[in-house]
Amino acid sequence: MQVLVTGCAGFIGSNLVDRLLGLGLSVVGIDNLSTGQRPFLEQALRNPRFSLVEADLLDEATVRESFKGCDMVFHLAANADVRFGTEHPRRDLEQNTIVTYNVLEAMRVNGIRRIAFSSTGSVYGEAKVIPTPEDAPFPVQTSLYAASKVAGEGLISAYCEGFGMTAWIFRFVSILGERYTHGHVFDFYKQLKADGTQLRVLGNGKQRKSYLYIQDCLDAMLLAVEKSTEKVNIFNLGVDGWCEVNHSIGWICDSLGVKPELLYTGGERGWIGDNPFIYLGTSRIRALGWTPRTSIEDGVRRTVAFLRANPWVLESRA
Amino acid sequence: MQVLVTGCAGFIGSNLVDRLLGLGLSVVGIDNLSTGQRPFLEQALRNPRFSLVEADLLDEATVRESFKGCDMVFHLAANADVRFGTEHPRRDLEQNTIVTYNVLEAMRVNGIRRIAFSSTGSVYGEAKVIPTPEDAPFPVQTSLYAASKVAGEGLISAYCEGFGMTAWIFRFVSILGERYTHGHVFDFYKQLKADGTQLRVLGNGKQRKSYLYIQDCLDAMLLAVEKSTEKVNIFNLGVDGWCEVNHSIGWICDSLGVKPELLYTGGERGWIGDNPFIYLGTSRIRALGWTPRTSIEDGVRRTVAFLRANPWVLESRA
Numbered sequence: 001m002q003v004l005v006t007g008c009a010g011f012i013g014s015n016l017v018d019r020l021l022g023l024g025l026s027v028v029g030i031d032n033l034s035t036g037q038r039p040f041l042e043q044a045l046r047n048p049r050f051s052l053v054e055a056d057l058l059d060e061a062t063v064r065e066s067f068k069g070c071d072m073v074f075h076l077a078a079n080a081d082v083r084f085g086t087e088h089p090r091r092d093l094e095q096n097t098i099v100t101y102n103v104l105e106a107m108r109v110n111g112i113r114r115i116a117f118s119s120t121g122s123v124y125g126e127a128k129v130i131p132t133p134e135d136a137p138f139p140v141q142t143s144l145y146a147a148s149k150v151a152g153e154g155l156i157s158a159y160c161e162g163f164g165m166t167a168w169i170f171r172f173v174s175i176l177g178e179r180y181t182h183g184h185v186f187d188f189y190k191q192l193k194a195d196g197t198q199l200r201v202l203g204n205g206k207q208r209k210s211y212l213y214i215q216d217c218l219d220a221m222l223l224a225v226e227k228s229t230e231k232v233n234i235f236n237l238g239v240d241g242w243c244e245v246n247h248s249i250g251w252i253c254d255s256l257g258v259k260p261e262l263l264y265t266g267g268e269r270g271w272i273g274d275n276p277f278i279y280l281g282t283s284r285i286r287a288l289g290w291t292p293r294t295s296i297e298d299g300v301r302r303t304v305a306f307l308r309a310n311p312w313v314l315e316s317r318a
Numbered sequence: 319m320q321v322l323v324t325g326c327a328g329f330i331g332s333n334l335v336d337r338l339l340g341l342g343l344s345v346v347g348i349d350n351l352s353t354g355q356r357p358f359l360e361q362a363l364r365n366p367r368f369s370l371v372e373a374d375l376l377d378e379a380t381v382r383e384s385f386k387g388c389d390m391v392f393h394l395a396a397n398a399d400v401r402f403g404t405e406h407p408r409r410d411l412e413q414n415t416i417v418t419y420n421v422l423e424a425m426r427v428n429g430i431r432r433i434a435f436s437s438t439g440s441v442y443g444e445a446k447v448i449p450t451p452e453d454a455p456f457p458v459q460t461s462l463y464a465a466s467k468v469a470g471e472g473l474i475s476a477y478c479e480g481f482g483m484t485a486w487i488f489r490f491v492s493i494l495g496e497r498y499t500h501g502h503v504f505d506f507y508k509q510l511k512a513d514g515t516q517l518r519v520l521g522n523g524k525q526r527k528s529y530l531y532i533q534d535c536l537d538a539m540l541l542a543v544e545k546s547t548e549k550v551n552i553f554n555l556g557v558d559g560w561c562e563v564n565h566s567i568g569w570i571c572d573s574l575g576v577k578p579e580l581l582y583t584g585g586e587r588g589w590i591g592d593n594p595f596i597y598l599g600t601s602r603i604r605a606l607g608w609t610p611r612t613s614i615e616d617g618v619r620r621t622v623a624f625l626r627a628n629p630w631v632l633e634s635r636a
Contacts, residue, residue, distance in 0.1 A: 086480040086481065089419075089422075089423065089426075089477075089480075090419070090423075093415075093416070093419050093473075097411075097415060097469060098411070098416075101407075101408070101411050104407075105407065105408075108407075123456075124456075125475075134456065135455040135456055136455070136456055137453035137454070137455065137456070138441075138442075138452065138453055138454055138455070138456055138457065139456065140475045140550050140552070141471075141472040141473075141475040141476045141479075142475065142476065142479045143476055143479065143480070144473070144476045144477075144480060146472070146476070147469070147472030147473050147475065147476040148472075150468060150469065150472045151415060151465070151468065151469030151472055151473075153459075154459040154464070154465030154466075154468045154469055155411075155459075155462070155465050155469075157443075157458045157459040157460065157465065158459045158460065158461055158462045158464070158465040159407075159462075161459075161460045161461065162404040162407075162461070162462060163404065232458050234458070
């Protein structure tokens with residue numbers, strides 16, 4: 001079986017590639033290396049069962065060509081820069097919505113019928129039901145990022161209905177772990193490396209966040225693809241529980257041995273469209289036998305350890 | 319106040335233009351006349367408060383220019399060809415999703431903050447709750463058309479959150495009445511005009527449909543824009559009740575004085591992605607004081623009367 005992974009040089013993508021190769025599968029990876037990192041593929045590139053296509057998914061012809069002969073697609077490529085959506089509103093439309101359309105068309109013309117997709121817990125907007133289940137009330141979108149993911153989910157579901165495809169859609173909380181390159185923990189770590197005496201915190205630090213460790217995330221995705229057989233299979237992925245941003249700051253400072261002054265920008269939201277609390281109900285994926293094995297605190301500490309061991313990552317995301 | 323109407327030469331758009339002009343407002347209409355009909359604007363074009371911009375909404379520069387000086391946008395332009403989505407999957411993406419993005423960007427750069435949008439009851443997919451309320455469980459999309467409308471709703475809501483806009487989103491059942499140019503009643507009428515002895519019916523004829531008369535629809539839209547003041551105001555629009563496709567066939571045949579043999583293609587669905595039953599809960603719009611005044615049967619009969627009085631419409635949609 002040959003599997004295609006879009007965004008293969010990204011945080012989740014590159015970890016998935018390693019897992020798939022470890023399972024004995026052949027993997028074609030596509031990445032334009034705009035935010036993906038070639039060093040994350042160091043191990044994969046030494047494996048004869050892996051091939052890398054360096055291409056932009058907006059380039060339809062290349063995409064169609066590279067999909068040939070694949071049996072399933074993990075579509076992970078995305079603009080994941082949630083926070084600055086309003087500064088470049090076209091980016092989410094192009095990188096997330098239109099690219100997802102291109103992926104589906106490439107699948108259709110190549111007769112590929114199975115797709116797994118990384119969506120986001122942000123699609124629930126300001127959820128009124130917490131923990132939020134997959135069939136929560138029809139949400140109102142609050143960020144361009146989440147809107148583009150809802151658009152992607154809709155396209156995928158419509159292709160399943162119209163063209164006989166099967167989909168696994170995963171709505172993630174934030175993911176942490178090795179090769180993590182953006183988000184709260186990254187931003188805090190970067191600030192503290194530059195100056196351990198003070199830390200600027202967007203919002204009031206009380207935003208509650210539910211993080212999931214990368215390997216637990218991949219366990220869940222692979223299990224769902226193996227075991228769930230509906231036309232469109234939608235799963236929340238997250239841990240039972242949450243931490244406040246202040247907690248993760250505490251663990252990061254402890255790992256680094258610093259005690260900075262905390263400068264809060266104030267307010268419940270870190271930025272426009274930031275959701276003060278994303279906490280997902282995960283009974284659906286747990287019913288398949290999955291349970292996360294790494295706590296939020298351990299996830300944060302492993303992430304800091306990775307960043308300390310790989311100082312080049314900070315440079316690459318300057 | 320100057321109002322902009324996209325899709326101004328379409329069924330709903332042209333009726334809205336006449337209503338807005340009747341209220342004393344100035345109206346700029348945009349249409350590429352791909353499916354819109356210039357004769358529908360005959361009355362409007364004689365009014366000095368109306369101006370027509372013949373342009374494609376994919377042409378960003380023209381759109382931005384034509385939005386200048388407007389205070390509110392009614393975004394009605396769309397590919398409304400629900401049935402054949404799988405024959406040209408790019409059309410819904412371009413005409414509905416990307417065009418809605420272009421409209422929002424044109425509003426943003428011109429400082430326009432109010433938008434009304436024609437969505438669809440199809441966004442509920444195969445609803446499990448009937449009548450379906452606006453906050454029904456997060457649906458799975460079953461057609462490219464509905465997926466593109468969900469994408470449009472998401473973009474609009476995110477722009478409201480990110481850029482301080484206000485939106486009125488209307489999820490319609492099928493609309494009937496004067497200037498109606500596509501859908502069941504049109505297709506049946508056209509077949510029967512060509513040959514009154516037989517009628518081919520997609521599906522088993524038992525699909526239940528909830529139709530709303532155009533002027534009732536416009537009453538609801540204008541009332542909602544006037545009275546509801548949330549950031550994002552979402553309303554189902556439909557009647558309390560439904561008819562089977564077989565009923566509407568009966569009324570059409572009666573109006574035309576024909577008794578055709580009915581040839582059913584069979585099955586619960588007329589086409590892939592067709593929803594066997596869309597029936598929307600409308601308590602939210604009714605709470606504002608709205609109630610539809612025209613029955614489904616009268617709506618069908620008025621539609622047939624319009625088509626009989628305007629034979630050119632059949633030719634134009636050959």
